[in-house]
Amino acid sequence: MADRLRRRRLRRTLLAALVTFSVAVPVSGAARPAAVPAPAPTALGPLRDASAAALEERYGVGRRDILAAERAAYGHGDLKRAASLRAMAAPGRQFLSFDGRDGGRSVEVVGELSAARRIAVLVPGAGVGLDAYGRLRRGAVALRGELGQGGAVVAWLGYRPPATLGPASMTDARAVEAAPGLRALVDRLAAALPGARITLLCHSYGSVICARVASGTAADAVVLYGSPGTGVRDVGSLRTEARVWAGRGGDDWIARVPHVRVRVPFVGAVGFWTDPVADRFGAEVFDAGGGGHSDYLLPGSRSLVNLGRIASGRAPLEAPRA
Known part of the structure; x- marks a missing residue:
């Protein structure tokens, strides 16, 4: 009886939140254009060759596409987007792909992918986009430091993330749209770099996406952190051979x-x-560790250290005893 009452209360809470978000979020987002125009990106085939020369060629194409989108954003009068894109096109940045349309999509590499034996694919959650891309980039750089020699991080912003507080963040519709692209990326990395260890690091709403690609994935491990849930009841329902980890600050x-x-x-x-x-x-x-929802990749944090250890195939550090 107590369990039944608790479930009813939870349902009421969830429904109340949905109604609140449905009303509040569209109003709060109305002050800003829904989309900033950008030209179509250069047509690139799937990643097949991960040699240094082939990757450098792709990175050059990505940089040119970002600069084209930056000019379009500036012409549109969106100086915030233009500044973010200008930073993304800085020398030394490495984008496997970029598309500035419909809010933007990008896949950035931090590290030397051609020689990587450990690859961490970062899958961000709600509220991440081109205008706030610096946060994802900083996390990728910090994680790359934990992986050490032979490690690379792929920051995958391959979908249109929902707003943090909005109806779309409470359903799996965006995850359904995003899953094929993430699955394709992992498959191509595995084919182009045979023998490399691949780990999916799935933050917040990103864990809902990872759950949809877990079955049959070429990844060796799937890590769910800061997760609201995955859309399934348990690990068995994921039907995956990958090792599944979970953590929360x-x-x-x-x-x-x-x-x-x-x-x-x-x-x-x-x-x-x-x-x-x-x-x-x-x-x-x-x-x-003891951090908040946006703190998992902070330098020096217990969460960052353990995410790096898991992505490297090592056991995470245990919590200190009281």
Whole structure:
């Protein structure tokens, strides 16, 4: 009886949040254009050759496409987007692909991919985009430092992330759209760099995407951190041979998200079921320290150290005993 009442309360909380976000978010976003125009990117085939020369050629194409998008953003009068793109096109930046349209898509490499034996693919969550790309970049650079020699990080912004507080962040619709692109990237990395260890590092809403590509993935491990849930009840439902890890910072507000999944008329399924750090989910839980929702890749943090160790195939550090 107590469990039934608790589930009802959780459902009511989730539905109330959905209604609030549905009203508030469109109003708060109305002051800014929904999209900044950008030219179509250069047509590039799938990644097949990961030699240094072939990658450098792709990086050059990506840089030119970013600069073209920067000029379009400047002409449109969006100086914030233009400045962000100008930083992305700086010498030494390495983009496997870039498309500035519809909010923007990009795949950036930090490190020497052609010689990489350990590849961490960062899958960001809600609220990340070209205008706030610097945060994702800083996290990728910090993680690359943890991987050491022979490590590379691929920052995958291959989808249109939902707003952090909005209806789209409470359903898996964006994840369904994003999953094929992420699956294709991992498959191509595995084919072009046979023998390299590939780890999917999935933050927040990114863990919902990773859950949809876990079955049959070429990745060796899937790491869910700061996750609201995955859309499945447990690890067995992922049907994956990859090792599944989960972690959550001690001050992460995502812990207060109701872990339920309910049907809402005209919306579909809302919520993402079981908390990945719960025993009943069945993941291997690692110590993510005491940080907040945006702190997992902060230099010097326990979470960053353990994410780097997992991506390197090493055991994470255990939580210190009280």
